[in-house]
Amino acid sequence: MKKKNKQVASINCEQAIARFNDYMDNYLKGKTREELIKHIAECKDCMERFEFEQLLKSKVHQFGQMDDNAVKEKIEKLIASL
Amino acid sequence: MTERDLKKEILTQEILANISALTRFAYSLCQHREEAEELVGETVLKAFEKRHQLKDDAKIKQWLFRILNNVFISNYRKNKKQRKIDLPANIDGSFSLFEQVASSNYTDEGTPEKSFINKITKEKIHQAINELPEEFRITLVLCDVDEFSYTEIAAITQVPIGTVRSRIARARNLLQKKLWTYAEELGITASSKEKEHVCTCGEEVLKSTNILTI
Numbered sequence: 001m002k003k004k005n006k007q008v009a010s011i012n013c014e015q016a017i018a019r020f021n022d023y024m025d026n027y028l029k030g031k032t033r034e035e036l037i038k039h040i041a042e043c044k045d046c047m048e049r050f051e052f053e054q055l056l057k058s059k060v061h062q063f064g065q066m067d068d069n070a071v072k073e074k075i076e077k078l079i080a081s082l
Numbered sequence: 083m084t085e086r087d088l089k090k091e092i093l094t095q096e097i098l099a100n101i102s103a104l105t106r107f108a109y110s111l112c113q114h115r116e117e118a119e120e121l122v123g124e125t126v127l128k129a130f131e132k133r134h135q136l137k138d139d140a141k142i143k144q145w146l147f148r149i150l151n152n153v154f155i156s157n158y159r160k161n162k163k164q165r166k167i168d169l170p171a172n173i174d175g176s177f178s179l180f181e182q183v184a185s186s187n188y189t190d191e192g193t194p195e196k197s198f199i200n201k202i203t204k205e206k207i208h209q210a211i212n213e214l215p216e217e218f219r220i221t222l223v224l225c226d227v228d229e230f231s232y233t234e235i236a237a238i239t240q241v242p243i244g245t246v247r248s249r250i251a252r253a254r255n256l257l258q259k260k261l262w263t264y265a266e267e268l269g270i271t272a273s274s275k276e277k278e279h280v281c282t283c284g285e286e287v288l289k290s291t292n293i294l295t296i
Contacts, residue, residue, distance in 0.1 A: 021251055025225060027232050052180040052195045053254075057226050059199060060257070063207040064227030066109065068102035071119050075101055075126055079094050082130055 006045075009038035016046050020053050093133055096142040097126055103228045107147060110223040111154045113212060121158060125150040144230070147238045151220075179258035179265075188270040198270070202261060210260035218253035225250055 005013045016039040022028040023036055040047050097104075104125065108118035128149050136145055183195045211219060217239075224230045224238060225246075232250075236243045 049180045055196055055199045060226040063204040066106045068105055071105045072101045078123055
């Protein structure tokens with residue numbers, strides 16, 4: 001599936017997709033952020049792709065955690081010995 | 083309680099509150115559970131030794147991660163077996179898991195792309211992250227798992243913000259490629275048109291590869 005590169009709200013789809021990472025990571029500010037928000041709101045293709053990228057990021061966050069009880073116990077003992 | 087005791091108490095609480103994140107980060111560096119635990123232990127010792135240098139209590143977490151990264155570089159990296167990995171010279175934006183799934187034979191009620199993400203297991207995510215080259219792996223973990231900002235990641239890993247952004251983009255791109263191979267293991271295949279596209283990209287990759295040492 002190759003989506004069309006539509007011009008929506010002053011930026012096209014390629015420009016919007018290129019800003020996804022910065023937006024998801026809360027790095028995008030000001031006008032570039034507003035342009036992306038408007039584009040996503042009006043472009044269904046980009047909205048779906050953005051939601052997909054966000055879902056994948058949330059999976060990485062959720063599944064990236066580790067069990068820590070054993071380490072926590074060891075570190076507590078280590079600190080107590082200092 | 084003296085000021086010194088108070089500082090020790092604050093540091094202790096902050097270490098224990100972030101032990102999971104520190105261990106995960108250590109594991110992303112060492113890729114070995116016991117070594118990661120040792121690295122966290124050494125980080126704690128170093129943090130207590132240097133606690134007088136800590137000026138801003140609001141940045142203790144970032145400071146701990148930076149210490150951990152420095153301890154790894156000076157005490158652990160030299161013992162790591164160096165391996166060379168072939169990477170495409172320019173892979174940013176060249177691959178989209180969303181487009182691959184959207185154009186594949188995979189169908190499901192609702193949105194197939196989201197349904198596919200929900201089928202990916204914890205083990206596959208771990209495996210895909212662990213197979214990333216070191217600099218991409220640790221940047222992605224700091225960003226997506228530990229939720230540090232680009233500015234904080236730049237301070238922890240001591241690289242410019244532009245490098246952090248580029249590593250995030252490349253890490254996500256590589257991660258999606260790894261996850262697509264798992265999709266293929268599940269019998270999900272690209273349409274014939276997309277297969278041609280993948281082949282073309284493959285040729286481009288072969289023509290322009292960088293050798294990165296990690």
